[in-house]
Amino acid sequence: MNLTLVVWRQSGPNETGAFKTYQAKDVLPEMSFLEMLDFVNEDLIKAGDEPIQFDSDCREGICGSCGIVINGQAHGPLQGVATCQLYMRHFHDGDVISMEPWRAKAFPVVHDLVVNRSAFDRIIQSGGYTSAKTGKHAEANAILVPKEDQEAAMDNAACIGCGACVAACPNASASLFTAAKITHLAMLPQGQVERARRVKRMVERMDLEGFGNCSNIGECRAACPKEISIEAIAKMRSEYLRALGSTEAKED
DSSP states (O other): OEEEEEEEEOSTSSSEEEEEEEEOOOOOOHHHHHEEEEHHHHHHHHHHHOOOOOOOOOSSSSSSSOOETTEETTOOSSOOOOOGGBGGGSTTTTTTEEEEEEOTTOOOOOTTTEEEEEHHHHHHHHHOOEEEOSSSSOTTTTOOOOOOHHHHHHHHHHHOOOOHHHHHHHTOOOHHHHHHHHHHHSSSSSGGGHHHHHHHHHHHHHTTOOOOOOOSOOHHHHHHOOOOOOOHHHHHHHHHHHHHTTHHHHHH
């Protein structure tokens, strides 16, 4: 396949960016999207040009670092798929493919398609953990967890923190990400320690980072590569209201 790539190029966070057009020739259908970019970068390097900068690590849909807005959609045209799992067989010869970084005030552009997502780290650091000393690991069946709670917790634990929810949301809200982390722990016995303090700290940190408010549009769910339900956001809101009346949160 021969493709035309329209790529956002920006040399730094304080520099002016612009779209630039490249030709990708002899692209194989079995290539992943990132392998296609590797292929294009090889030609750019040979020509003495600067390669297109993009994030990647595991390339297995696990780490969440590969996010790119492709043809206006976070992670591209397929649902439940991260950018690294998108294959060129889903495109056609002669296609024009646009690429740009996540667009959000809280995700400043570092270089080209790379953004700084450390705001997510700070949300986690503010309370997405259990600090109580629990000692040695208990036997797996020692603490019984209802099946529905276990499934809900694990569904939300699947969040890889890629930021597609923020990029897809018209308000650049991080509610789905934050809600997934809060819901994961709130549904398990181990997460009951500091439950109220956790949700209060994480929601307030999310607002402090400059993310927008959720208006229940649902684009976050559509873009999420792990298809996390927006029911998590409702859970986060109920947890936050519960925390406001708790002694634990008031003492924080």
